Amino acid sequence: MTTVSFANRSFQNNTDPVWYRDKSIRQCIRCCLICFVAQMTAGYDEATAGSFQSMASWKADLGHPDSAQVGLITSMLYAGGIVGSIVGGPVADLWGRRAVLILGTAMCIIGTVLQASAVNVGMFIAGRALIGFGVTNSLIGGPSLVTELAHPRIRSTILSFVSIVTNTP
Amino acid sequence: MVVMFLIDANKQYNVLWYLGSIIASWFTFGTSYLSSTWAWRIPSYAQAAPSLVLILLIWTVPESPRWLVAQGKREEAHRVLARYHANGDMDDPLVAAELLQFEHDSTSKGAQCTWTELLGESRIRSRMYIVIFIGLCVDWCGQNNITYYFSPILDDIGVTNATKQYENSPGGRIVSVQPAD
Numbered sequence: 001m002t003t004v005s006f007a008n009r010s011f012q013n014n015t016d017p018v019w020y021r022d023k024s025i026r027q028c029i030r031c032c033l034i035c036f037v038a039q040m041t042a043g044y045d046e047a048t049a050g051s052f053q054s055m056a057s058w059k060a061d062l063g064h065p066d067s068a069q070v071g072l073i074t075s076m077l078y079a080g081g082i083v084g085s086i087v088g089g090p091v092a093d094l095w096g097r098r099a100v101l102i103l104g105t106a107m108c109i110i111g112t113v114l115q116a117s118a119v120n121v122g123m124f125i126a127g128r129a130l131i132g133f134g135v136t137n138s139l140i141g142g143p144s145l146v147t148e149l150a151h152p153r154i155r156s157t158i159l160s161f162v163s164i165v166t167n168t169p
Numbered sequence: 170m171v172v173m174f175l176i177d178a179n180k181q182y183n184v185l186w187y188l189g190s191i192i193a194s195w196f197t198f199g200t201s202y203l204s205s206t207w208a209w210r211i212p213s214y215a216q217a218a219p220s221l222v223l224i225l226l227i228w229t230v231p232e233s234p235r236w237l238v239a240q241g242k243r244e245e246a247h248r249v250l251a252r253y254h255a256n257g258d259m260d261d262p263l264v265a266a267e268l269l270q271f272e273h274d275s276t277s278k279g280a281q282c283t284w285t286e287l288l289g290e291s292r293i294r295s296r297m298y299i300v301i302f303i304g305l306c307v308d309w310c311g312q313n314n315i316t317y318y319f320s321p322i323l324d325d326i327g328v329t330n331a332t333k334q335y336e337n338s339p340g341g342r343i344v345s346v347q348p349a350d
Contacts, residue, residue: 051201
């Protein structure tokens, strides 16, 4: 038993005073970590798209895209993102935070396969549009699910906790 | 309060953004030595890895109790809260307080905020301008141009023979993790 502050008041709560000894808090942390994984896709995407431009095999496979096409490849991620952000909000309210996270992740996988197996610029651009759509949906679903599911005791700490782990090495 | 948590949440999202970016940089740096089509196809396929991890494990994560209450699924929200916030104790005082709070929020006016309300009142509208302006400033600082066109930029400034080492800039991305926080 421990006392937890919630909405400016204190409540008795059936959790161990030491957070890592408590099963339900450990479960909360596990769930939050799973939700965070999605964001890696966005960072990964931007770095690869930048690097591909210097690869001779990439240029050859896509029929040597001109600068306008390269611009489209870059911006298509955000065009997909705009559509994703319009769709994501209502989906999160109607079918839930988890549904929007699953939708985003599934779109990322489909987009990735399309992009990775591209035989021309059009296919590559379509893949990136889907990735943009998916990443934005993950961004809507992930933080809201973490915020609403985390135990009040660790709500802000767990979010900072991930940051410390990432920055320590 | 919610805004405070969202700031925290977004902070972590940024850090993981750079972690993904670092992995991608080093990965493409490695595969760029391949001369075949797999030089870019391998890192492209690998992009699905975090998504696959998430889609396999998301089924073990429960739905948000706040959303469940808003949908009228109070019993399910009660079970989720008891399991994740009180080791399965359905009569826990904290769980009861959270349920009450969620019920109150889902019926109060703030829960059904519309676009007309956001843009209609000048006091709220000026806050919206701040939100939009911050978004624009963050994205228009030129960071995207640099990450996307890093190798042409290096070519232009004459780093052509060192391009192999610099194009993916793995070192630069590691440095970026710190400002992200």
